[in-house]
Amino acid sequence: MNKKIIAIIPAKSVSKRIPKKNIKNLAGKPMIAYIIETALKVKLLDRVIVSTESKEIASIAKKYGAEVPFLRPKKLTRDEVPVLSVLQHVLKELEKRENYIPDYVLLLYPTSPLLKSERIEQAINIALEKNSDSVISGTYDKGHYWIEVEGGYQRFYPLKQVNSQSQTPLFKENGAIYLTKTEILKRQYVADKTDILIMEEDENIDVDYPEDFKRVEEIILKRKH
Secondary structure, eight states, X not given: OOOOEEEEEEXXXXXXXXXXXXXXXXXXXXXXXXXXXXXXXXXXXXEEEEEOSOHHHHHHHHHTTOBOXXXXXXXXXXXXXXXXXXXXXXXXXXXXXXXXXXXXXXEOOTTOTTOOHHHHHHHHHHHHHHTOSEEEEEEEEOOOEEEEETTEEEEEESSSOOOGGGSOOEEEEEEEEEEEETTGGGTOSSOSXXXXXXXXXXXOOOOOSHHHHHHHHHHHHHHHO
């Protein structure tokens, strides 16, 4: 089971909702530092690489122990650019510059500062045990959903009203862990059929809005005290 697994952390400099979000001071250090330090604790990871176009972010990432072997082209920082293109760029450059091809790529985000290394290890172990094409993290969701149609809304899921104990739960991604075989990344960043890692509802908070940042900071400060 000797697989080469790398973590790639995409971190561009521009953020509209929270200026310089990825390196904004979060309870005493840049937010990106948390996910870098978490990834570095995972012994099953071969490398931890940050993909960025910013020399400032690169410098901070290196300070906290990540690799930034090259900068990302600015054309890959536009809002419409999918994360798959960013991952493919890293893989292409690693193969071209170092003849290095990993077996799996673990996509992690700076916006998951609460993620624990134990969860990453669990995801990797699932992949190794099951030879998974992908492993993603999330939560069970027993919500009842409606979709807008002409003239109002109609039931979307479940199609028939049932008691919660009889309902088959959906799985909802929480944005924390995306682990995928490199060969799959040639066409998509999560395989059509994937294995899952169930996490608690509040175990990961994806920092997207200022209120998310404030909530996460309060949690970190509370843990420190």
